[in-house]
Amino acid sequence: MKFDLSILAKHIPFLLEGAWLTLQACTLAVVGSLALGLVVGAMRTSASPLLNRVAAVYIDIFRNIPFIVQLFFFYFGLPEIGIYIDAFTTGVVALSIAGGAFTSDVIRSGILAIDPGVIEAAQVSGLRKITIFRKIILPIALRASVRPLGSVFINLILTSSILSTITLNELTGSAKIVASNTFRPFEVYFVLLVAYAALTYAVSILIGMLHRYLNRHQEEGAV
Amino acid sequence: MISITGLRKSFGAATVLNGIDLEIRQGEVVSVLGSSGSGKSTLIRCINGLEKIDAGKITVDNFDVSKPRELAEARKRSGTVFQLFNLYPHMTAVQNVALAPVEVLKVPRKQAEAEARELLNSVGLSERADAYPSQLSGGQRQRVGICRALAMKPSYLLLDEVTSALDPEMTSEVLSILANLAKGGTTMVFVTHEIEFARSISSRIAFLDKGQLIADLPTEDFFSATGMALPRVAQFLSKMRKD
Numbered sequence: 001m002k003f004d005l006s007i008l009a010k011h012i013p014f015l016l017e018g019a020w021l022t023l024q025a026c027t028l029a030v031v032g033s034l035a036l037g038l039v040v041g042a043m044r045t046s047a048s049p050l051l052n053r054v055a056a057v058y059i060d061i062f063r064n065i066p067f068i069v070q071l072f073f074f075y076f077g078l079p080e081i082g083i084y085i086d087a088f089t090t091g092v093v094a095l096s097i098a099g100g101a102f103t104s105d106v107i108r109s110g111i112l113a114i115d116p117g118v119i120e121a122a123q124v125s126g127l128r129k130i131t132i133f134r135k136i137i138l139p140i141a142l143r144a145s146v147r148p149l150g151s152v153f154i155n156l157i158l159t160s161s162i163l164s165t166i167t168l169n170e171l172t173g174s175a176k177i178v179a180s181n182t183f184r185p186f187e188v189y190f191v192l193l194v195a196y197a198a199l200t201y202a203v204s205i206l207i208g209m210l211h212r213y214l215n216r217h218q219e220e221g222a223v
Numbered sequence: 224m225i226s227i228t229g230l231r232k233s234f235g236a237a238t239v240l241n242g243i244d245l246e247i248r249q250g251e252v253v254s255v256l257g258s259s260g261s262g263k264s265t266l267i268r269c270i271n272g273l274e275k276i277d278a279g280k281i282t283v284d285n286f287d288v289s290k291p292r293e294l295a296e297a298r299k300r301s302g303t304v305f306q307l308f309n310l311y312p313h314m315t316a317v318q319n320v321a322l323a324p325v326e327v328l329k330v331p332r333k334q335a336e337a338e339a340r341e342l343l344n345s346v347g348l349s350e351r352a353d354a355y356p357s358q359l360s361g362g363q364r365q366r367v368g369i370c371r372a373l374a375m376k377p378s379y380l381l382l383d384e385v386t387s388a389l390d391p392e393m394t395s396e397v398l399s400i401l402a403n404l405a406k407g408g409t410t411m412v413f414v415t416h417e418i419e420f421a422r423s424i425s426s427r428i429a430f431l432d433k434g435q436l437i438a439d440l441p442t443e444d445f446f447s448a449t450g451m452a453l454p455r456v457a458q459f460l461s462k463m464r465k466d
Contacts, residue, residue, distance in 0.1 A: 121309035124271045125323035125375060126298040135322065139313050217355035218312060 005187055011178045018174030019195060025092050025170060026157045032096025033156065034149075037103025041141075042133065044108045055104065062101035068162050070094055075166040091163040091170075099156045106148045110141030143214045150207030154200045161196070171195060224248050225270060225301075225379055225412070229279035232265055239265045241434035243279070247412055249378065252405045254413045254421035254442075257431035258459060263414040264306075266431070267383045270412065271303050284378065299327065302372030306384040308364040310356040316343055316367045317352045320374045328375065335374075342370040346400050362393030369400060380404065380411045387416060418463050422446055430456055 008015075043055035062070065075090045085093070114137060122132045142149075164173030172192065179188040230243040239262045247253050255263045268274040270281055272288045281288045283297035310319050320339035324330040330338070343352045346366040356364055365385055372380060382401070386394040398420050405411060405424040415421050421428065421442075428445040430438035432455045440449060450456045 115309070117305060117307055117309035118311060120273055121303070121305060121371075122311070122322075124273065124298055124301075124303045125371070126295060126327040127323060128326075131326050135326070136311055140311075143313060218357050 003187065003190075004184075005191070007182060007184055008178070008187055008191060011182070015171070015174055015178060015191070015195075018169055018171040021088075021169065021174075022157075022160055022171040022199075025088065025095065025163060025168075026160050028092045029095035029099055029156055029160065030153050032092065033099030033103045033152070036096055036100030037105075037107050038138070040100060040104035041107030041111060044104060045111045059101045059105060062098050063105075067094070067098050067159050068165060070098055071162060071166060087163070087166050087168045090166060091160070091168050095156055095160060095163075098159070099152060102152045102155070103149060106145050106152060107141055109148075110145035111137055113144055114140050143218070146207060146211040146214060150204060150211075153207075154203055157200055157203065158196065224282075224284065226282045227266075227270070227279070228281075230266075230269060230276055230281060231278040232262075232269055232274060232276055239434050240269070243431075243434075243436050245429055245436060245439060247379065247410065249410050250408055251427060252409075252411045252413060252425045253427045253429055254415055254425040255429045255431060256415070256418065256421060256459070261431040262434045263431055264383050267303065267381050267412065267414055271298060271301055271381055299375065300377055301379040301381055302375050302377035303381045303383065304365070304368050304372050304385045306387050308356070308361075308368045308388075310364055310367055310371070312356050315353045315355055316348060316359070316370075319356070319367055320370045323371070324374050339370065339374060342373055343367070346370060347396075360393065361389050362396040365389060365393070365397050366400060369397070369404075373404075378410060380409055382411060382413045382415070384414055384416065416463075418460070430459070432459075 040055045040058060043051040044059070046052060071090070071094045074085070074094050075087065078085065118140070119132065119136065122136045127135070160170060161172035163170050164176060167173075169177065175188050175192040179185040182188065225245075225247040227243055227245040230240050231238070232240040243262075243266065245253075245266075255266060257263050265274060269276050270283070270288065272294045276289055283300050286293040286297040286300070288294050288297045311322070314322065317336055317339045320342060321332065321335040324335040324338065325332050340349065340352050343349060343366075346369065348363060348366055348370075351359060351363055354363075356367070359367065365388075368385070385401075386397050389397060394417070398417065401411070401413070402420075402424055411424075413421060413425065425442045428438065428440055428442055428450075429436055430440075430445070430450075430453075438445060438450060438453055438456055444450060445456070446460075450460070
């Protein structure tokens with residue numbers, strides 16, 4: 001068999017459409033899981049036993065169920081009880097919820113790693129709880145969490161390929177279609193492989209830059 | 224006035240403070256001495272509300288620190304300097320100093336930062352005002368810590384072993400600043416192991432032993448026959464002087 005990428009030329013616009021959809025879904029899901037992770041991470045470290053418990057249950061549930069099962073439940077299960085959500089929204093929401101469980105865990109450990117003395121200093125200076133969280137806890141925790149968050153987000157991008165199973169023609173979905181139309185799965189999936197690798201590599205470079213930028217003054221490992 | 228009556232504090236089975244009565248009036252410099260584990264730092268942490276007290280009462284200008292609403296007012300009136308500095312690592316010296324005035328006292332940011340620079344200038348850090356804590360030496364960090372406490376214009380300065388983490392040279396940088404503040408009339412509660420320095424700046428010495436206040440004397444009395452008449456004080460002083 002001959003390895004011939006040129007046969008894919010006329011399918012490139014279609015594949016790019018899929019890539020664009022992947023990019024949109026992943027961007028929204030990264031934002032969603034970060035927002036959710038912040039809230040749940042804060043709950044998980046709060047003094048309130050109730051908030052703490054609710055957060056812990058959420059994390060345990062969504063970390064311990066295969067993503068594809070969660071996705072099927074949302075997309076095929078919920079309509080049974082009268083809840084219809086389109087594939088794209090379902091995908092983004094499911095990715096955000098699943099990603100949020102991992103994100104919140106990373107943020108929680110970032111918060112727990114903060115020197116308690118620093119927080120005490122903020123308390124005695126009379127800052128309100130919410131101000132301490134916004135101005136002290138969050139910026140310090142996020143700086144420490146950039147790299148592990150990056151791993152979570154990369155995982156999220158890779159997991160987004162599963163959205164192809166609920167009729168969403170994102171990158172993987174559109175590649176599957178091209179593969180079955182051209183009967184050239186080797187070339188098609190080779191391109192897919194390179195595309196995901198390039199996407200995640202770009203993200204990890206960005207994360208590295210962000211980490212270095214945010215921690216540029218912490219060279220002594222102060223945090 | 225900071226007023227402490229019948230203060231008790233335990234950590235589990237260990238009673239750290241066992242019935243402390245102490246008053247600190249405006250303008251006084253009170254040094255709290257005692258061996259390690261005598262409860263000195265816990266006393267400070269009770270005054271600024273970092274530890275919940277088990278019994279007794281602490282008021283700062285009549286605000287009861289055990290009541291959450293009043294604690295906020297009490298905290299506005301006292302500033303704490305910590306042994307390990309506890310600076311905000313992601314903020315420059317100026318930002319560390321200006322944060323609370325902006326957020327708590329609602330001073331406009333520009334004005335707060337200008338005042339922060341002035342304070343840093345007064346402790347010889349004008350060149351380092353825009354440095355981050357990790358870029359400063361221990362002595363410089365502690366000077367920023369002092370400025371951060373002073374920026375809130377507190378009536379009382381609570382100093383918790385502020386030189387214990389510093390080498391002798393840095394210690395003297397920090398002590399000379401405290402001596403100036405004392406001269407300027409700042410009220411201070413000074414928990415320390417620096418006996419000679421405490422003697423030189425304090426108006427009174429409070430001596431803690433095993434959670435009890437066994438001496439509360441004017442400085443000159445503490446270091447003379449009156450203090451020496453107390454066996455634990457005599458023992459402590461002779462031991463510290465030998466070291």
